[in-house]
Amino acid sequence: MLDTEKNAPLDAAAAASAAFAAVEGQAFPDDVFNAPELRWAVIGCGVIANQMATSLALAGRHLRGVANRTRDKAVAFAERHHVARVYDTVEELYADPEIDAIYVTTPHNTHIRYLRAALAAGKHVLCEKSITLNAAELEEARAIAREHGVVLMDATTILHMPLYRELLRRANAGEFGRMNLAQLNFGSYKEYGDLTNRFYNINLAGGAMLDIGVYALSLMRLFMASQPNEVVSLGNLCETGVDVAGGIVCRNAEGQLGVVSLTLHSKQPKRAVISFDSCYVEVSEYPRADTATIVWTADGRRETVSAGTEGYALCYEMADLERAVAGDAEAAGLIDVAADVMELMTRLRADWGVVYPEER
Structure with missing residues (x-):
């Protein structure tokens, strides 16, 4: 086998399976969940829901409930993951006083419907990316969360991986x-x-x-001092009216630049390079990365930075929501980054003429 074949990146599902296999049988870290435990349920039982249930099991925890459009699938999901309750309707889930937090894992265009009801019912919500279709929907959901005193959190993995928290700590310290x-x-x-x-x-x-753009723009925004106020781009659409490729250049008031390339019809490395005066930071397979390389400008020295573990990516998401509920300001503030990213994505789609039926 050629090295290029042996080292080819896995697709998302295979990569997640490999990450879970890598931590199977290991003792779960005692520094992941460090806030009071919430009682979780999930809406949807597709790929992400299965990964969520597997992640909780790694931590010795289990989902309390599941709701799904097709009950038979929910029953099979509950049996597979030892979930205590299957709800006949999402309304039953919202009304259950034994549930504190809900993870929404359904398709993008259904998110706002579940967010409105779950937040109004007093449930904390972790919502899979993209958290809403557009910026207006997200602001509506945030207003409902504020009104009812609950936490809304975006589940984009970039926002929660310990690697980026460590790199940001060092960047903010001036290193x-x-x-x-x-x-x-x-x-x-x-x-x-x-x-x-x-x-x-x-x-x-x-x-x-x-x-996929949500990952790239989230990582870009994390390391920028402020939201970009200048954006130029080109987007290619396919015959269905959705974007299949795009090139984006952003600049903020501080003069920091972001350059992003996206495509659904050509394989590219998931590669991020964040360039500073004193070094550049390179991250491969960045959506759930746990390792980065720093190359120092002065002497070319390479430093490896590791934090967190890829296989626990969804645990970090849930742990951040629990911390935010417990009053952690840093965790609670992640929704502000998500809002900036959603504003950028909404602006870019408008420039490209991508309009979903719900927006017409």
Whole structure:
């Protein structure tokens, strides 16, 4: 086998399976969940819901309930993951006083419907990316959360991985000097043969921006001092009306640049390079990364930084919500980053003419 074949990046599902296998049988770290435990339920029982249940099991915890559009699938999910209760309707879930927090894992275009009801029912919500279709929906959801005194959190893994928390700590302490440029690639190859699949289906809020762009823009925004106020871009659409590729250049008031390339129809490395005065930081497979390389400007020295573990990515998300509920300001503030990213994505889609049925 050629080295290029042996080392080829795995697709998302295979990578997650490999990450879980790597930590199977290991003692779960005692520094992940450090806030009072919440009682969790999930809406949806697809790939992410299964990963969530597996993640909780790694920590010796279990979901308390599941609701799904198809009850038979919910029953099978509950049996597989030892979930105590299957709800006949989401309304039953919202009304259950034994549930504190809900993870919404359904398609993008359904999120706001569940967010409105769950938050109004007094449940804390962790919502899978993209958290909403657009900035207006997210602001509506945040207003409901504020009104009812609950926490709304975006589940984009970039916001929660310990690696980025450690790198940001060092950057904010001045170790790296001024941040100048963030360059991010994200490319997947999805066949055009079936344009009804979720990636290309406008009725399922398909497209590169909400599916993969959210990762790149989230990482870019994390390391910028402020929200970009200048944005230029080009986007390619397919016949269904969704974006399949895009090139984006952003600049904020501090003059920091972000350069992002996205595609759903060509494989690219998921590679991020954040350039500072004193070094650049390189991260491969960055959505759930636990390792980065710092290359120092003065002498070319390479430093490896490791924090967290890829296999616990969804645990970090849930732990952050529990910390936010307990009053942790840093965790609670992650929704502000998510709001900036959503504003950028909404602006870019408008520039490209990508409009979902719910927005017409």
